[in-house]
Amino acid sequence: MTLSLFALQLLNGVEYGLLLFLVASGLTLVFGILGVLNFAHGSFYMLGAYLAYWFAERTGSLLLAMLIGLPLMVLLGLFVERFAIARLYARDHLSQVLLTYGLVLLFNELQRSLFGNEVHGVATPPLLAFRIPLGDQAWPAYRVLTAFACLAVAAAMRQVILRTRFGMRVRAGASNAEMVEALGIDVRRIFSSLFAAGAALAALAGMLAAPLTTVYPGMGEDILIVSFVVVVIGGIGSIKGAFIGALLVGLSDTFGKVLLPGFSSAIVYALMAAVLVFRPRGLLGQPA
Amino acid sequence: MSAPVLSRRFLLGAAAASLVVRRTFAAAKSKLRIGLLLPYSGTYAALGNNITDAMKLAAKEHGDKLGGREIDWVAVDDESDPAKAPANVNKLIGNVDVLTGPVHSGVAMAMMQIVRQEKLLTIVTNAGAQAVTGTLCAPNVFRTSFSNWQTSYPCAEVMLKAGHRKVVLMFWNYSFGQESMAAFKEGYAKGGGTVVKEIAVPFPSTEFQANLSEIVSLKPDAVFVFFAGAGAAKFVKDYEGAGLREKIPLYGSGFLTEGVLGAQGAAAEGIKTTLHYADALDNPANKKFREAFQKATGRNADVYAVAGYDTVNLLSAALDKVQGDTSAQKELIAALESAHIDSPRGPFRFSKAHNPVQNVYLREVKAGKEVVLGVALKDAEDPAAGCAMGK
Numbered sequence: 212m213t214l215s216l217f218a219l220q221l222l223n224g225v226e227y228g229l230l231l232f233l234v235a236s237g238l239t240l241v242f243g244i245l246g247v248l249n250f251a252h253g254s255f256y257m258l259g260a261y262l263a264y265w266f267a268e269r270t271g272s273l274l275l276a277m278l279i280g281l282p283l284m285v286l287l288g289l290f291v292e293r294f295a296i297a298r299l300y301a302r303d304h305l306s307q308v309l310l311t312y313g314l315v316l317l318f319n320e321l322q323r324s325l326f327g328n329e330v331h332g333v334a335t336p337p338l339l340a341f342r343i344p345l346g347d348q349a350w351p352a353y354r355v356l357t358a359f360a361c362l363a364v365a366a367a368m369r370q371v372i373l374r375t376r377f378g379m380r381v382r383a384g385a386s387n388a389e390m391v392e393a394l395g396i397d398v399r400r401i402f403s404s405l406f407a408a409g410a411a412l413a414a415l416a417g418m419l420a421a422p423l424t425t426v427y428p429g430m431g432e433d434i435l436i437v438s439f440v441v442v443v444i445g446g447i448g449s450i451k452g453a454f455i456g457a458l459l460v461g462l463s464d465t466f467g468k469v470l471l472p473g474f475s476s477a478i479v480y481a482l483m484a485a486v487l488v489f490r491p492r493g494l495l496g497q498p499a
Numbered sequence: 500m501s502a503p504v505l506s507r508r509f510l511l512g513a514a515a516a517s518l519v520v521r522r523t524f525a526a527a528k529s530k531l532r533i534g535l536l537l538p539y540s541g542t543y544a545a546l547g548n549n550i551t552d553a554m555k556l557a558a559k560e561h562g563d564k565l566g567g568r569e570i571d572w573v574a575v576d577d578e579s580d581p582a583k584a585p586a587n588v589n590k591l592i593g594n595v596d597v598l599t600g601p602v603h604s605g606v607a608m609a610m611m612q613i614v615r616q617e618k619l620l621t622i623v624t625n626a627g628a629q630a631v632t633g634t635l636c637a638p639n640v641f642r643t644s645f646s647n648w649q650t651s652y653p654c655a656e657v658m659l660k661a662g663h664r665k666v667v668l669m670f671w672n673y674s675f676g677q678e679s680m681a682a683f684k685e686g687y688a689k690g691g692g693t694v695v696k697e698i699a700v701p702f703p704s705t706e707f708q709a710n711l712s713e714i715v716s717l718k719p720d721a722v723f724v725f726f727a728g729a730g731a732a733k734f735v736k737d738y739e740g741a742g743l744r745e746k747i748p749l750y751g752s753g754f755l756t757e758g759v760l761g762a763q764g765a766a767a768e769g770i771k772t773t774l775h776y777a778d779a780l781d782n783p784a785n786k787k788f789r790e791a792f793q794k795a796t797g798r799n800a801d802v803y804a805v806a807g808y809d810t811v812n813l814l815s816a817a818l819d820k821v822q823g824d825t826s827a828q829k830e831l832i833a834a835l836e837s838a839h840i841d842s843p844r845g846p847f848r849f850s851k852a853h854n855p856v857q858n859v860y861l862r863e864v865k866a867g868k869e870v871v872l873g874v875a876l877k878d879a880e881d882p883a884a885g886c887a888m889g890k
Contacts, residue, residue: 216716223708328545330729332736332762342742348715349742354708424705425736425762427729428542433703468700468709476701 215346220465222345226354228461229361233416234434235441235453236368237409243448244385245402247296248304250311252413253435254318259284259414260430261322263421264331273336277418281411288410292403300402319428328428333421357419364415365454372450381405385448440479444486446496455494531568531823533814534591536600536610537624539576542728543602545758547576550624550807552796554599557811560791565815566823581605588613596825597622599810602803604628604674611635620828622814624806629678632854634885638832641853643813644806645775646881647678650752653859653876654723654773655686658750663721665693667714669707669734670725672699679725679752695719705733711741722747727754732762739766753777756864757802767864773875775857776802776844780871785843805843812840846878851889854881 238252262283266276295314299307335353342349372378383391384398392398417430424430441460445452460479467478474481486494535554537547551574558570573595577587584606591598598614598621601607607626614621615637623631623642627650632642658666668683670676676699684694695717698710714722722743726734731754738744744766749755753774760767778789778801788808792800800808817834821827836849845858861875 213716216712219712220709223712227706227708328542330732330759330762332732332764332766334764335740342740348712351740351742354740423733423736423740425729425732427732430729433705464706465709468706469713472699476704 213346215348219345219348219350220469221462222350222358224462224465225458226358226461227465228458229358229365230416230420231434231437231441231461232454232457233361233364233419234413235438235445235457236365236450237412238438239442239445239448239450239453240412241406241409242442244381244405245296245300247299247406248307248311249296249409250308250435251291251314251318252311252409252438253431253433254315255284255288255410255413255431256417256420256434257322257429257431258287258318259417260333260421260424260426261326261331261417262414263418264333264426265326267333267421273333273418273422277415280418281414284414285407285411288407289403291410292406296406297399297403315431318431322428331426333426335422353422357423360419361416364412368450377401377404437479440483442493444483444493446490446493448497449493449495452493452495529568530571531565531597531818531825532571532573532595534595534598534600535572535574536577536587536591536598536606537574538579538602539574541579543579546602546625546803547600549798549801549804550600550602552798553792553800553804553807554624554811556792556795557808557815559795561811561815565811566818566821568818568823577601577603577606579603579606581609584609585613592617592619596620597814599624599807601626604631607631608635611637611640614640618828620825620831622810624810625803627678628674629881629884632850632852632881632886633883636852636883636886636888638853638888639828641813641835641849643810643855644803645857646854647675647752648682648881649854649857649859649879650682650754650774651679651723651725652682652686653861653879654750654752654771655683655692656690657771657773657861657875658721658723659687659690659692661721661748663692663719663748665695665720667696667698667717667719667722668694668724669698669700669710669714669722671702671727671730673702675727676702676725683723703730705730707734707737708741711737711743714743714747715741719747722749724749724751724755726751727757728759731755732759735759735763735770736766744769753802753862756862756869760864760867760869764867767867769864771861771863771872773859773861774802775855775859775879776805777860777862777869777871779862779869780844780860782843782845784841788843800843809840809842809844809847812842813838816840850880850883852881852883852886853888854883856880 234256241247241249262280263276266279267273339353339356341352343352380396380401384401388398441453441456445456463482464479467475535551537550538544539547575587575590588610598619602625604626607628618639621640625644627645627647629646668680670680738749749770751772753772755772756767789800792804816838817831820834821830840847848856850856856878858874859876859879861872862869863872
């Protein structure tokens with residue numbers, strides 16, 4: 212492997228990992244703080260991608276499509292939380308899995324009837340339709356932008372959770388909801404906005420990924436499985452863990468494909484198993 | 500309390516009586532029951548619908564009668580799920596005179612095991628698995644679509660002729676991809692070409708970036724791939740994204756661009772593929788078929804619809820010879836074997852193994868449209884490895 216190829220594979224791995232982080236962070240937030248195992252998280256990713264496709268097709272601009280699509284996804288997140296998830300906070304994980312799996316089927320059928328079964332492409336914004344040369348290789352500019360957008364979101368999330376009053380209440384609500392409630396803070400509102408934020412994060416990832424991955428039925432399930440691996444590796448509920456887990460998965464998947472081609476589909480799971488052997492609660496998981 | 504029981508009994512009796520009446524009525528008219536084992540839900544639903552609609556279109560062109568019998572379509576959604584295939588096939592066994600379908604090769608393999616036992620006349624309308632007309636071939640089974648071999652073997656010679664002596668192969672690592680690659684390598688080795696590297700991507704993964712970077716560093720003359728559907732759309736976009744499209748020519752079996760050209764957009768420009776059909780084929784039968792299909796369904800016909808259309812036309816020709824008598828299976832099979840139809844894909848006849856002998860065309864994407872460059876292999880006949888029929 213030449214140096215430029217190695218560098219490029221490193222970038223490929225990091226870029227894939229960052230995109231995974233965007234999806235996994237919402238999943239781990241909702242699970243860690245709301246205590247809800249949300250199978251429909253992949254559906255939000257899928258719907259985000261479809262909205263990006265649909266609005267980009269009609270407005271001619273991916274950015275505009277995102278600006279229209281994201282608020283819609285926030286509304287959808289609020290709606291789903293209010294009418295479905297909110298009823299399950301006190302229930303066990305099995306009921307949550309049943310409900311959210313039902314939502315997956317519902318959203319898939321919705322996608323089928325609204326957008327059909329065809330594969331759709333989303334054009335890369337013309338401004339970014341160039342490549343950055345790297346030795347004898349080239350890296351598409353849009354991938355660079357995706358990577359930086361994911362990094363920016365990660366930094367913003369960190370700021371919000373650690374430095375704002377909302378973030379403080381979220382953290383407090385996660386560790387002792389009753390106490391926070393007793394202090395006169397509406398935990399229900401915090402939870403619902405958090406769930407909506409999780410949905411928006413997944414949708415944003417889907418929108419960013421749409422020009423790279425094309426838009427197709429079943430894309431939500433594909434990303435959901437890898438995201439769960441990321442969350443488990445990182446430690447459930449830990450954003451920082453999800454970040455590290457996502458990068459680990461991205462890198463091991465990328466290098467696994469090149470160095471161990473026959474083993475590549477298993478390598479991510481092998482990584483997860485290895486982490487769980489040494490850290491049963493994930494890399495940064497809190498003891499129960 | 501006895502009144503409802505009585506009335507229920509009465510109803511039951513009436514229902515049974517009407518059933519008997521309907522049975523005898525059906526026997527008198529003796530409708531031809533054609534089974535459709537096709538996906539009507541899931542990823543391949545569009546394919547199943549196109550095959551079905553094309554079959555019904557062909558039937559309509561024969562006055563909705565085949566061999567003088569009216570038609571009863573018996574459709575079962577196979578969900579493209581091999582695990583459910585035996586149960587789904589058994590729903591049709593005994594209820595149909597002819598079985599047609601499926602799209603998915605895994606479903607086809609399960610179906611083969613049963614119809615070989617039951618000796619039910621079966622026409623495979625899409626699944627390209629080699630075994631259907633190879634190791635599992637049977638006198639009562641025909642195929643009107645293609646074998647995987649036919650979609651890939653001819654491309655090897657095309658690439659060698661173009662001066663590509665060193666290739667990288669990349670494919671989804673499941674039976675279709677593997678059979679496609681094996682056929683390509685057979686042709687490529689024969690012509691003295693070298694395969695630099697084979698990259699097997701686990702199905703249905705669509706993370707290609709790492710492997711594309713690798714291809715750049717391997718510097719082959721060309722790349723030959725097997726991907727289909729969403730994976731094909733993504734691969735072609737990634738290939739362009741990595742800057743490979745201008746540098747290293749991309750070839751594939753026709754499924755690389757079939758049905759996904761719109762999603763691929765400009766990234767598909769210049770891709771050359773081989774397949775037994777192309778939308779743009781210039782012959783009267785194709786023009787007539789495409790127009791009629793568009794009129795009947797409002798959709799564009801495709802390679803899947805062609806197989807459905809030909810299936811009913813072949814059945815019609817063969818059933819005419821036996822006056823619609825499906826119990827005369829030996830004669831019916833002989834009639835199918837010698838049947839001649841004017842297919843939208845060009846000349847069509849069955850091989851000894853009951854697979855189509857057909858032209859494979861070389862196509863290129865130009866300005867967003869599939870253009871036919873010519874015939875890559877005339878009268879391509881699958882080698883039918885493992886089939887003893889007619890040998």
